[in-house]
Amino acid sequence: MLQNKKAAIFDLDGTLVDSMWMWEEIDIEFLSSRGLALPESLQQEIEGMSFTETAFYFKEFFNLEESVEELKRIWNQMAYDKYVSQVPLKSGAKEFLNYLKEKNFKLGIATSNSKELVMAVIDAHNLRSMFGCIMTSCEVNKGKPAPDIYIEVAKKLEVLPEECIVFEDIPMGILAGKNANMDVCAVFDEFSKDQEDKKYRLANYYIKSYHDIQNKTYEVLKNEK
Structure with a gap:
C-alpha cells in the first residue's frame, strides 16, 4: 500500500x-428545535458536501431563516465541546x-x-x-x-x-x-x-x-x- x-x-x-455518530445527533437536535424531522435520506443527500455547501442545502431544503454563515456558526457551537472532549x-x-x-x-x-x-x-x-x-x-x-x-x-x-x-x-x-x-x-x-x-x-x-x-x-x- x-x-x-x-x-x-x-x-x-x-x-x-x-x-459520525455525533452529527446525526446534532442534526436531530437542530431540526427538532425548529419543529422539523430528520429525513431518512439526509445523510446520503449531503454526503461529500463541504460545510458551506451543507449549510446552503439546509437553508434551501428546510426553508430556514438563518443565513449560511449563521448556520455554520450554530453547528460549530453545537459540536465544538464534543470534538474537544468526546470524539x-x-x-x-x-x-x-x-x-x-x-x-x-x-x-x-x-x-x-x-x-x-x-x-x-x-x-x-x-x-x-x-x-x-x-x-x-x-x-x-x-x-x-x-x-x-x-x-x-x-x-x-x-x-x-x-x-x-x-x-x-x-x-x-x-x-x-x-x-x-x-x-x-x-x-x-x-x-x-x-x-x-x-x-x-x-x-x-x-x-x-x-x-x-x-x-x-x-x-x-x-x-x-
Whole structure:
C-alpha cells in the first residue's frame, strides 16, 4: 500500500476520528428545535458536501431563516465541546501516524468539516504538528466527489498525486481521491457500514482499523484508479 508513496492524506470524520455518530445527533437536535424531522435520506443527500455547501442545502431544503454563515456558526457551537472532549481517534490511528512520520511521509488532512472543528479535535489529541497541510472543502471550488481538495493538499505538500495514498470512509470521498488520480484506502466506519459494497467497488485497499496496515492484514482490492 505504501510502496512508492511519499504522502498520506486523510479525511477527518469517520476516517481519522470516530465522530459520525455525533452529527446525526446534532442534526436531530437542530431540526427538532425548529419543529422539523430528520429525513431518512439526509445523510446520503449531503454526503461529500463541504460545510458551506451543507449549510446552503439546509437553508434551501428546510426553508430556514438563518443565513449560511449563521448556520455554520450554530453547528460549530453545537459540536465544538464534543470534538474537544468526546470524539476519539479511530483505532490504531495515532500509532499509524507516528509510523508514517518515522518513514518521512508528508501528512495532510482533506476534510468537508469546518476549520474550527478540525483544529479543535486534532489539538485535543496533540496532532497538529503531524500535518504539513490541513485543508477544508470550503477552501476549494467544489466539495467531494470533486478532486479539488485532494489536488490542493498534494500541491501544498509538494508531492505528485500518484505519490499520495488517501484514507476515506465514504464513497463520495473515495471518488474524490480516485478523481485526483490517487490510490485510496477505504476505512471501516460503523456509520457507513451499509455502504460497504460501494466502498469495496471503488477503493484500492480496505482496512477495518489502522492496525491492519502495520500487521499487513489489509485487503487489496482489484479496482483501477
